[in-house]
Each structure stands twice: as structure tokens, then as C-alpha cells.
Amino acid sequence: xxxxxxxxxxxxxxxxxxxxxxxxxxxxxxxxxxxxxxxxxxxxxxxxxxxxxxxxxxxxxxxxxxxxxxxxxxxxxxxxxxxxxxxxxxxxxxxxxxxxxxxxxxxxxxxxxxxxxxxxxxxxxxxxxxxxxxxxxxxxxxxxxxxxxxxxxxxxxxxxxxxxxxxxxxxxxxxxxxxxxxxxxxxxxxxxxxxxxxxxxxxxxxxxxxxxxxxxxxxxxxxxxxxxxxxxxxxxxxxxxxxxxxxxxxxxxxxxxxxxxxxxxxxxxxxxxxxxxxxxxxxxxxxxxxxxxxxxxxxxxxxxxxxxxxxxxxxx
Amino acid sequence: xxxxxxxxxxxxxxxxxxxxxxxxxxxxxxxxxxxxxxxxxxxxxxxxxxxxxxxxxxxxxxxxxxxxxxxxxxxxxxxxxxxxxxxxxxxxxxxxxxxxxxxxxxxxxxxxxxxxxxxxxxxxxxxxxxxxxxxxxxxxxxxxxxxxxxxxxxxxxxxxxxxxxxxxxxxxxxxxxxxxxxxxxxxxxxxxxxxxxxxxxxxxxxxxxxxxxxxxxxxxxxxxxxxxxxxxxxxxxxxxxxxxxxxxxxxxxxxxxxxxxxxxxxxxxxxxxxxxxxxxxxxxxxxxxxxxxxxxxxxxxxxxxxxxxxxxxxxxxxxxxxxxxxxxxxxxxxxxxxxxxxxxxxxxxxxxxxxxxxxxx
Numbered sequence: 001x002x003x004x005x006x007x008x009x010x011x012x013x014x015x016x017x018x019x020x021x022x023x024x025x026x027x028x029x030x031x032x033x034x035x036x037x038x039x040x041x042x043x044x045x046x047x048x049x050x051x052x053x054x055x056x057x058x059x060x061x062x063x064x065x066x067x068x069x070x071x072x073x074x075x076x077x078x079x080x081x082x083x084x085x086x087x088x089x090x091x092x093x094x095x096x097x098x099x100x101x102x103x104x105x106x107x108x109x110x111x112x113x114x115x116x117x118x119x120x121x122x123x124x125x126x127x128x129x130x131x132x133x134x135x136x137x138x139x140x141x142x143x144x145x146x147x148x149x150x151x152x153x154x155x156x157x158x159x160x161x162x163x164x165x166x167x168x169x170x171x172x173x174x175x176x177x178x179x180x181x182x183x184x185x186x187x188x189x190x191x192x193x194x195x196x197x198x199x200x201x202x203x204x205x206x207x208x209x210x211x212x213x214x215x216x217x218x219x220x221x222x223x224x225x226x227x228x229x230x231x232x233x234x235x236x237x238x239x240x241x242x243x244x245x246x247x248x249x250x251x252x253x254x255x256x257x258x259x260x261x262x263x264x265x266x267x268x269x270x271x272x273x274x275x276x277x278x279x280x281x282x283x284x285x286x287x288x289x290x291x292x293x294x295x296x297x298x299x300x301x302x303x304x305x306x307x308x309x310x311x312x313x314x315x316x
Numbered sequence: 317x318x319x320x321x322x323x324x325x326x327x328x329x330x331x332x333x334x335x336x337x338x339x340x341x342x343x344x345x346x347x348x349x350x351x352x353x354x355x356x357x358x359x360x361x362x363x364x365x366x367x368x369x370x371x372x373x374x375x376x377x378x379x380x381x382x383x384x385x386x387x388x389x390x391x392x393x394x395x396x397x398x399x400x401x402x403x404x405x406x407x408x409x410x411x412x413x414x415x416x417x418x419x420x421x422x423x424x425x426x427x428x429x430x431x432x433x434x435x436x437x438x439x440x441x442x443x444x445x446x447x448x449x450x451x452x453x454x455x456x457x458x459x460x461x462x463x464x465x466x467x468x469x470x471x472x473x474x475x476x477x478x479x480x481x482x483x484x485x486x487x488x489x490x491x492x493x494x495x496x497x498x499x500x501x502x503x504x505x506x507x508x509x510x511x512x513x514x515x516x517x518x519x520x521x522x523x524x525x526x527x528x529x530x531x532x533x534x535x536x537x538x539x540x541x542x543x544x545x546x547x548x549x550x551x552x553x554x555x556x557x558x559x560x561x562x563x564x565x566x567x568x569x570x571x572x573x574x575x576x577x578x579x580x581x582x583x584x585x586x587x588x589x590x591x592x593x594x595x596x597x598x599x600x601x602x603x604x605x606x607x608x609x610x611x612x613x614x615x616x617x618x619x620x621x622x623x624x625x626x627x628x629x630x631x632x633x634x635x636x637x638x639x640x641x642x643x644x645x646x647x648x649x650x651x652x653x654x655x656x657x658x659x660x661x662x663x664x665x666x667x668x669x670x671x672x673x674x675x676x677x
Contacts (some may be wrong), residue, residue, distance in 0.1 A: 007380070042447060044578075097626055102635030107373075111585045112629045114578055118622035126615060243458075243574065250451045289464035293455030300452055304443050 022268020023166035027221035029246030031214030033260035037190035047242015048120040053222020090215025124235035253309020335496035354498035360599035362552035368590035371525025376453030382572025384426030384554025432553025438546030464569035475568035492560040592636030
């Protein structure tokens with residue numbers, strides 16, 4: 001096999017790695033960006049909702065296996081449980097912690113969100129809940145470890161499945177936001193809360209629905225992470241992934257839904273490329289964590305409101 | 317001038333007296349909690365210059381803290397085999413006055429290196445606003461942590477405490493810090509902050525916080541003041557880092573990651589953004605609280621801590637002090653507030669705490 005062909009294959013491999021990592025970032029980033037759109041709040045607890053989602057998937061799938069249910073059904077049940085469970089969790093968080101401070105100064109809800117995040121992590125790490133030990137998810141889907149071959153390229157089925165899942169979820173989200181009445185209401189609330197309420201939109205319901213949708217996406221990302229990435233899960237999983245996802249949301253222009261998806265994919269690709277090729281330009285792989293932030297800073301200095309964000313015009 | 321000199325002498329005297337009491341009477345665990353509280357007072361009050369006074373949302377204070385700590389620790393360890401070789405006795409100890417001079421030099425170096433980094437971080441603030449600035453400062457903080465993790469001369473991920481020069485005994489970070497130095501620097505940062513608050517510069521900072529466009533229209537050089545706030549804040553954070561390095565004598569990059577930055581922001585907001593005494597009290601409260609909870613709640617202490625944080629923010633959305641400073645009038649107002657508490661709590665479910673909250677804006 002000629003060298004250039006081999007190099008091409010390695011490159012494609014890195015692209016798939018980047019896209020599958022980026023898919024997780026994108027799904028979490030969407031929750032950040034939607035909540036920011038309606039409330040102008042950085043929901044720090046969002047990464048922890050993702051963590052809870054991965055644990056729900058882990059436990060439900062484990063219970064199903066013990067009951068000798070077929071793999072695909074077990075996967076479907078774990079997916080449904082993680083998605084719906086996290087959605088409901090998001091609504092409860094909004095109702096108890098964010099609603100009372102909605103009209104307070106801007107940073108108050110932020111600190112409350114940090115408090116909620118700490119609360120979820122520290123409850124999760126207790127012995128009776130998820131426990132302090134990291135868990136290694138058993139292969140939920142039968143695709144585990146298999147490779148798919150085409151045109152001389154071998155890719156793990158799991159990565160491709162992860163990307164396909166994300167595309168489907170993004171399509172569903174796109175449909176809800178642009179083609180349904182509740183989606184129209186969401187867009188109206190994020191444009192102007194007061195005017196939307198004058199048009200007869202129930203702001204509280206729409207905000208709750210936004211939290212449900214965002215947290216459900218985080219839950220499904222949790223399922224995908226636990227089922228398909230072969231990385232162990234622990235109670236503090238939400239911190240690094242939430243941070244990267246939030247960075248992705250800002251990169252795409254926070255509040256902008258396509259921007260969050262794009263930002264997530266860019267972050268994933270950038271990290272995979274540095275891990276794969278960084279050593280060629282004397283950047284060791286240990287710097288891959290910093291790369292996403294360097295990309296972010298460079299892009300923000302060129303486009304101060306993100307890739308797809310609209311620059312706000314300041315009226316005096 | 318005379319009044320100031322007397323104040324300075326009294327302050328130093330009191331601190332020296334307390335230093336003696338603390339070092340002879342108190343258990344070392346409590347000393348460590350007290351020193352940490354002091355270091356976080358420096359960090360929170362200095363961050364308040366940027367977040368509270370100038371209204372720029374910075375989430376990267378721990379980055380400056382880390383830079384200061386590593387720069388200072390590098391000076392006092394690598395200095396022992398070069399410039400300050402003769403200051404140390406054969407057994408590695410150092411006389412108290414040379415130690416003090418060395419600590420002051422280390423604090424200055426830590427502060428200056430951090431201040432230079434502050435210029436770098438302050439520059440994006442000229443272009444970015446609000447949450448975008450927050451994530452960029454947070455990103456720079458993480459970049460600093462990753463870089464520190466990759467400097468092998470400074471220990472890398474293992475942490476930095478000892479160097480092994482060839483043909484010599486291993487050299488550790490000397491424990492130069494003490495109650496006196498930590499609280500002297502805390503007092504200085506508080507005094508500087510309060511002086512700024514009631515000066516023309518402070519008014520300029522606050523004008524930028526309230527409305528940047530209007531401030532610029534009034535002829536305030538907003539660029540200059542924003543950079544000044546960042547540099548001053550970073551300098552004190554670097555000093556805090558130097559003190560931390562010489563208190564613990566072991567520093568690891570993860571002690572300076574964004575989680576610590578968020579902690580410092582929480583101290584500022586909980587104490588009251590823009591209130592110097594508020595942030596200082598917030599810092600002490602949030603450092604001491606988890607330690608106090610250790611006794612009675614053990615495993616559940618961080619759960620209780622997080623729950624208390626949420627409850628405090630729900631009950632006092634403007635922080636403990638708001639924009640106010642600690643004073644007798646403030647205490648009197650609080651007593652009145654407590655009497656009307658039941659009435660205000662009834663509004664809690666309605667999405668706001670007090671019926672007048674909206675009108676205030």
C-alpha cells in the first residue's frame with residue numbers, strides 16, 4: 001500500500017474520532033445554548049445532568065441484562081430512561097432553583113447554578129447513590145468492538161453509530177424548533193420575553209419545555225457516552241465534558257442552535273487532530289486539552305460573538 | 317501622614333501579636349484553615365476589583381494565583397542554588413529577617429509575573445463582553461494549568477516541592493509564610509480596594525460597570541481603566557499564590573484550575589459584588605464553612621455546603637452585602653429586614669423575593 005494512501009486512511013480515522021467526540025460535545029452544547037437563549041443563564045448544572053444520564057443508562061442497561069433482555073431492547077430502554085429521566089430532572093432544577101431568582105441580578109442565577117452543580121456532584125458521589133468508584137459500562141449494544149470496512153478503511157461501528165444517532169437527534173431538534181408551534185414559541189421567547197408574553201405565550205411553560213428538551217439531549221448524550229465510547233464514568237464526569245461543551249456553545253455563538261452543533265464538531269475535530277498530528281509540529285498530545293481553548297480564543301478575537309452569533313447592536 | 321503612620325504601626329503591632337498567639341496557642345490544623353481563609357480573602361477582594369468594581373466578568377483568577385505561586389516557588393528553590401546561596405545556613409534553614417526579605421521578593425516576583433499575564437488577559441476584555449469574556453478568561457486559566465502540567469522543571473503533574481540539583485542535597489520550597497504575612501497582605505489589599513472605591517479612579521471603574529458607552533462618552537478612558545483593573549487584580553492574586561506556595565510547600569497545577577476560579581467568583585457574589593467587606597466575609601465564610609461541616613456531617617458535608625449555597629442565593633439574591641459595606645447603618649437595616657422576613661417569604665413562590673425588587677431596577 002502506498003504511503004499517501006496510508007496517510008489518507010489515518011486522516012479519515014482521526015476525522016471519525018473527532019466527529020464522534022464532537023457529537024457528544026454538540027449534544028451537550030445544545031442544552032447550554034437553548035437555556036442561554038431563553039434565560040440568558042449559563043446553566044452550570046448542565047454537565048452534571050449529562051453525568052446523571054450516563055449513570056441512568058448504565059444502571060438500566062445493567063438491570064436489563066440481569067433480566068436477560070435482548071441487547072437492542074436493553075439499549076432502547078436505557079436510551080429512553082436516560083433521555084426522559086434527565087428531561088424531568090432539568091424541569092425540576094429549573095422550577096426549584098432558577099425560577100425564584102429569575103428577576104434577581106444577572107450573576108445570582110449563575111451562582112445558584114454553580115450551587116446546583118455542586119449539589120448534584122456531591123450527592124452523586126455518596127455511597128448509597130452512584131458511589132465514589134468509577135464504573136466501566138458493559139457493552140450495551142451488540143455492535144461493541146466490531147469494525148465496518150469500506151474502501152479499505154476500517155472504522156469501529158460504535159463511532160459511526162454515535163455519529164448517526166447524533167444526526168438523528170439533531171434532525172428531531174431541528175424539526176421541533178423550526179416546524180412546530182412550541183418551537184416557534186421558544187424562538188419568540190428567546191427573541192423578546194415580554195413581547196412573547198403579550199402575544200399570549202405562557203413564558204413559564206416554554207422555559208420549562210426548553211429545560212426539558214436541553215436536559216433530554218444531555219441525557220441521550222449520557223447514554224451514547226456510556227454505551228459507545230468505552231470511557232469509564234464517574235460522578236465528576238460532568239465537569240470536564242460540560243466545560244468543553246460550554247466552550248463549544250460559545251464558539252458557535254451562544255444562544256444559536258446550529259452554532260452549538262457546529263462548535264461541538266469543531267472542538268472534537270480540533271482535539272482529535274492535535275492528538276493525531278500535534279507531534280508533527282512539536283505539540284505533545286498532553287496539550288490537547290488546551291487546544292480547544294486556544295481555538296476558542298482565536299475565533300472569539302476575530303468574531304467576538306461566536307461563529308454564527310449575531311453581533312448585538314448597542315443602542316444609546 | 318501622622319495618622320496613617322500610627323495606623324500602619326498599630327496594624328503591624330496587632331498582627332505581630334496575633335501571629336505570636338496563633339503560632340504558640342493554636343493547633344496546626346486550625347492554623348492551616350486560618351491561613352487558607354486569609355489567602356482566599358486576598359483572592360476574592362482582588363477579584364472584586366475586576367468583577368465587582370469594573371463589572372468585567374472574569375473567571376480566571378486561579379490562573380494568576382497559579383502563575384504567582386509557581387514563579388515565587390521557582391525563585392525560592394532555584395534561588396537557593398544560585399543568587400541566594402549564602403542566605404541559607406548549611407542545614408537549609410534561614411534567619412527570620414533574611415527569610416522575610418526573601419518572601420517579600422518572592423511575593424513581588426509572583427505579583428509582577430501574574431500582572432504581566434493580567435495584561436494578556438485584560439486585552440480580550442477590550443473586545444469581548446459578558447459571558448464571552450467569562451469563557452475566554454476561563455479558557456486562559458485552563459491553558460495556564462495545562463502549560464504548568466507540561467513544565468518538567470516545575471514538577472509537572474506530580475506537583476512542585478523539591479528540586480534535585482546535581483552534587484547537592486535536594487532543595488524544597490522553604491516555609492516562609494506565616495499568619496503575619498498572609499494577613500498583612502490581606503489588610504493591604506482591603507485598604508487599597510477601599511481607597512480605590514472612594515477615589516476618582518474608583519468612580520471611573522464603577523462608571524464602566526454601570527454603562528460602558530456612557531462612561532466613554534463622559535471622557536473616561538475605558539481601555540486604560542479596564543487594563544488597570546485586570547493588572548492590579550492579577551498582581552494581588554500572584555501575591556496570594558506566593559503566600560500559598562510558601563505555606564503549603566507543595567503546589568500542584570490542579571490546585572489552580574477553573575474550579576478554584578469559580579469558587580472565588582462565588583465568594584465575591586455571595587459576599588456582595590462590589591462590596592469590599594462583603595467579599596472578605598464571603599471568602600472567610602466559604603473557606604471555613606466546609607471545615608466546620610466536616611465535624612458534624614462528615615460524608616455529607618459537601619452536600620450540605622452546596623445546599624446552603626443555593627439557599628443563601630435564594631434568600632439573598634444580591635449577596636450578603638449587596639453593594640453596601642459593613643457598617644452600623646447596614647446592621648440596623650438588616651434588623652428591620654428580619655422583622656419583615658415572613659411577609660417577604662410569602663412572595664418566594666411567586667418568582668421573586670420582595671415585591672419591590674422589580675422597581676429597584
